[in-house]
Amino acid sequence: MIRFDEMRKLSQVTPSKIVLLVMDGVGGLPDDETDKSELETARCPNLDRLAAEGICGLTYTVSPGITPGSAPGHMALFGYDPSSYDLGRGIVEALGLDVEVNPGDVVARGNFCTVDDNGRITDRRAGRVPTETTRELCALLGEHVRVSQAEVTFFPGKEHRFVMRFRGENLSANIGDTDPQHEGMEPLEARPLDESASDTAAMINDAVSQAASLLADKHPANMLLLRGFSQHPDFPSVSDVFHLTPACIATYPMYRGVARVVGMDILPAGESLQDQLETLRENWDSYDYFFVHYKKTDARGEDGDFGGKVQAIEEFDAALPSILELKPDVLIVTGDHSTPAALAMHSWHTIPVVLWAKYCRRDRVTEFSEPSCLQGGLGQLHAVELMPLAMANALKLNKYGA
Amino acid sequence: MIRFDEMRKLSQVTPSKIVLLVMDGVGGLPDDETDKSELETARCPNLDRLAAEGICGLTYTVSPGITPGSAPGHMALFGYDPSSYDLGRGIVEALGLDVEVNPGDVVARGNFCTVDDNGRITDRRAGRVPTETTRELCALLGEHVRVSQAEVTFFPGKEHRFVMRFRGENLSANIGDTDPQHEGMEPLEARPLDESASDTAAMINDAVSQAASLLADKHPANMLLLRGFSQHPDFPSVSDVFHLTPACIATYPMYRGVARVVGMDILPAGESLQDQLETLRENWDSYDYFFVHYKKTDARGEDGDFGGKVQAIEEFDAALPSILELKPDVLIVTGDHSTPAALAMHSWHTIPVVLWAKYCRRDRVTEFSEPSCLQGGLGQLHAVELMPLAMANALKLNKYGA
Numbered sequence: 001m002i003r004f005d006e007m008r009k010l011s012q013v014t015p016s017k018i019v020l021l022v023m024d025g026v027g028g029l030p031d032d033e034t035d036k037s038e039l040e041t042a043r044c045p046n047l048d049r050l051a052a053e054g055i056c057g058l059t060y061t062v063s064p065g066i067t068p069g070s071a072p073g074h075m076a077l078f079g080y081d082p083s084s085y086d087l088g089r090g091i092v093e094a095l096g097l098d099v100e101v102n103p104g105d106v107v108a109r110g111n112f113c114t115v116d117d118n119g120r121i122t123d124r125r126a127g128r129v130p131t132e133t134t135r136e137l138c139a140l141l142g143e144h145v146r147v148s149q150a151e152v153t154f155f156p157g158k159e160h161r162f163v164m165r166f167r168g169e170n171l172s173a174n175i176g177d178t179d180p181q182h183e184g185m186e187p188l189e190a191r192p193l194d195e196s197a198s199d200t201a202a203m204i205n206d207a208v209s210q211a212a213s214l215l216a217d218k219h220p221a222n223m224l225l226l227r228g229f230s231q232h233p234d235f236p237s238v239s240d241v242f243h244l245t246p247a248c249i250a251t252y253p254m255y256r257g258v259a260r261v262v263g264m265d266i267l268p269a270g271e272s273l274q275d276q277l278e279t280l281r282e283n284w285d286s287y288d289y290f291f292v293h294y295k296k297t298d299a300r301g302e303d304g305d306f307g308g309k310v311q312a313i314e315e316f317d318a319a320l321p322s323i324l325e326l327k328p329d330v331l332i333v334t335g336d337h338s339t340p341a342a343l344a345m346h347s348w349h350t351i352p353v354v355l356w357a358k359y360c361r362r363d364r365v366t367e368f369s370e371p372s373c374l375q376g377g378l379g380q381l382h383a384v385e386l387m388p389l390a391m392a393n394a395l396k397l398n399k400y401g402a
Numbered sequence: 403m404i405r406f407d408e409m410r411k412l413s414q415v416t417p418s419k420i421v422l423l424v425m426d427g428v429g430g431l432p433d434d435e436t437d438k439s440e441l442e443t444a445r446c447p448n449l450d451r452l453a454a455e456g457i458c459g460l461t462y463t464v465s466p467g468i469t470p471g472s473a474p475g476h477m478a479l480f481g482y483d484p485s486s487y488d489l490g491r492g493i494v495e496a497l498g499l500d501v502e503v504n505p506g507d508v509v510a511r512g513n514f515c516t517v518d519d520n521g522r523i524t525d526r527r528a529g530r531v532p533t534e535t536t537r538e539l540c541a542l543l544g545e546h547v548r549v550s551q552a553e554v555t556f557f558p559g560k561e562h563r564f565v566m567r568f569r570g571e572n573l574s575a576n577i578g579d580t581d582p583q584h585e586g587m588e589p590l591e592a593r594p595l596d597e598s599a600s601d602t603a604a605m606i607n608d609a610v611s612q613a614a615s616l617l618a619d620k621h622p623a624n625m626l627l628l629r630g631f632s633q634h635p636d637f638p639s640v641s642d643v644f645h646l647t648p649a650c651i652a653t654y655p656m657y658r659g660v661a662r663v664v665g666m667d668i669l670p671a672g673e674s675l676q677d678q679l680e681t682l683r684e685n686w687d688s689y690d691y692f693f694v695h696y697k698k699t700d701a702r703g704e705d706g707d708f709g710g711k712v713q714a715i716e717e718f719d720a721a722l723p724s725i726l727e728l729k730p731d732v733l734i735v736t737g738d739h740s741t742p743a744a745l746a747m748h749s750w751h752t753i754p755v756v757l758w759a760k761y762c763r764r765d766r767v768t769e770f771s772e773p774s775c776l777q778g779g780l781g782q783l784h785a786v787e788l789m790p791l792a793m794a795n796a797l798k799l800n801k802y803g804a
Contacts, residue, residue, distance in 0.1 A: 006485065361432075361751050379776075388467030399471050400474055402511070
């Protein structure tokens with residue numbers, strides 16, 4: 001893995017354009033009946049054409065055996081080693097909701113949840129209360145929760161999700177989650193993980209206890225859970241390291257949040273893949289790197305819906321020709337992790353990847369699928385290597401050393 | 403990657419012999435018409451025999467996507483991670499010209515260049531002036547350029563190239579290049595990159611300004627550019643780390659220079675591959691590790707001469723039987739990088755490698771080419787792993803741990 005200080009010296013600005021298409025959770029597992037994975041089952045002539053003309057492989061975003069969350073998965077695809085560039089859950093949620101996070105602020109991801117009369121959690125997501133309810137509850141809490149050391153703000157997300165932001169002096173994010181991640185347990189106290197965090201922890205416990213009183217009669221959303229206390233990371237940007245002018249086209253908050261952390265411009269993505277492609281076309285001349293995120297493959301995988309995921313892949317495939325019409329110099333299609341319908345969750349399995357470019361040294365793979373990509377010229381590689389490979393294939397890298 | 407301190411403990415001296423044959427820039431890209439790379443096009447029965455009897459793979463010398471210069475490429479082949487063992491341009495050039503560099507000396511790579519009346523660079527290589535002209539100019543500068551803090555010496559290289567050496571007390575090499583790397587700009591001042599380098603920078607600027615006056619009427623070589631200020635690196639030697647007695651047989655200065663940095667004996671290589679093989683035979687009993695460098699594959703690749711590179715491969719192939727007659731215990735054939743004729747420059751593409759030895763566990767590859775090596779038993783690996791693999795196959799490594 002090349003270091004960023006080295007990459008900064010090698011990268012140069014050229015007119016060539018790179019497009020990274022992320023089919024979230026695209027990797028899968030064979031169906032018991034047919035012995036074919038979602039990708040093998042889908043009819044995807046355009047992906048197959050890319051595979052035939054490009055160079056294929058299998059990638060992992062953290063390390064073999066590790067199932068990544070969406071944030072580390074995407075950090076790796078952007079060229080950032082997730083074990084060095086660690087993002088708290090809170091900051092990712094906050095950035096994805098367009099919450100302003102200043103240096104010094106502390107943010108946490110919140111869930112409204114249900115507790116029983118003994119204070120034990122019976123539903124960590126409060127029956128996935130409607131987004132509208134969460135808006136009302138956030139307004140209520142925002143109006144009444146007051147602590148002396150900081151300004152407290154609640155930002156509603158989708159369904160039961162929200163972000164809690166503390167803005168004040170000398171706050172620390174080194175605080176343990178109040179979410180025990182298991183039902184049947186009571187919410188935890190916010191625990192300081194080092195001495196300097198004890199004031200902040202006390203303040204958070206004060207705020208949570210005020211919130212608990214305000215929510216007491218709001219069953220099923222009669223309590224809240226916090227996790228991923230974090231501050232704004234000070235990471236080098238994609239334009240600093242790779243000298244690219246990057247744009248993100250993603251319909252979901254989380255992915256925009258991660259892209260924003262590495263300094264991408266966030267373009268309006270609309271609601272559908274068609275909207276996203278329209279944005280891509282309109283902004284084609286203004287950027288030299290585009291990250292386009294496609295959610296449906298992961299969503300259907302998480303539902304355990306094999307057929308739905310197959311359909312999502314086919315829908316994505318049908319959109320490829322309009323991207324190729326723009327004549328990108330380098331096109332990469334891959335995922336941030338696998339989400340096999342058989343598991344109905346993110347998994348550790350390697351992810352098919354194709355890199356399509358004029359000088360890619362194509363291999364003999366002619367089908368975009370897990371077993372085919374195993375024969376590909378990229379071999380099995382850490383996803384952080386994809387960004388240097390994209391840069392190389394875009395002829396944007398100078399020679400390393402004399 | 404095994405650490406050197408571990409390697410030192412594992413390595414033992416035995417009578418077995420290792421030969422590393424570097425076909426510079428051997429990796430390529432398919433021809434548009436035939437869809438076959440230079441290696442696939444060449445008739446190379448001896449390389450194919452090695453592939454069939456040996457274990458094959460694809461290697462990269464820095465990291466995926468990175469196009470290496472010759473120095474880092476070779477450092478990796480010798481077992482030294484180029485990102486830890488970084489060689490300045492100046493030192494590589496100096497060592498390759500057999501310039502004596504003592505601890506404390508500062509050397510830089512020089513170009514004679516052409517500037518216009520406004521002092522702007524119009525040709526960074528002064529029309530590639532003949533080597534003879536560079537000799538005369540270096541003699542002139544050597545006679546007249548004088549600074550108080552150091553002895554300044556100019557060593558002519560090929561065409562427009564030379565090395566400038568400063569020998570004195572308390573010199574620093576932490577100095578920015580005077581070569582802006584672009585035409586249309588003026589040469590830069592030598593800038594100190596830290597405070598301790600400011601005296602050295604002032605001295606260099608003084609020397610450069612004297613040289614500029616002396617060159618003023620020597621159009622097209624009417625100015626000079628310096629880059630890669632560096633000092634002699636203090637790297638552990640191949641004999642220290644691997645307990646080998648290594649020899650280098652290379653016809654070009656740069657490769658001898660890198661080999662000298664890691665402590666190899668530099669044997670007279672003559673002008674041709676035949677000369678090199680003669681040297682190999684004559685010195686067979688005196689060393690247990692030979693690095694033989696073959697330049698022509700890279701030279702033809704850099705020329706964009708597909709057919710010429712094919713021929714260079716075939717010429718190398720024809721020489722293999724005479725090497726095999728010496729009965730090396732381990733023979734490795736690979737390159738330091740790819741130089742596809744299609745790109746006419748070094749590239750980032752992985753490099754075919756074959757390791758031939760009695761116990762190598764041969765794979766099913768029967769042809770030495772990019773697509774065949776992709777199926778090989780070595781997989782895709784960092785070139786720094788080749789030295790431990792060579793040592794292992796030469797039965798020169800003890801067991802790691804109890």
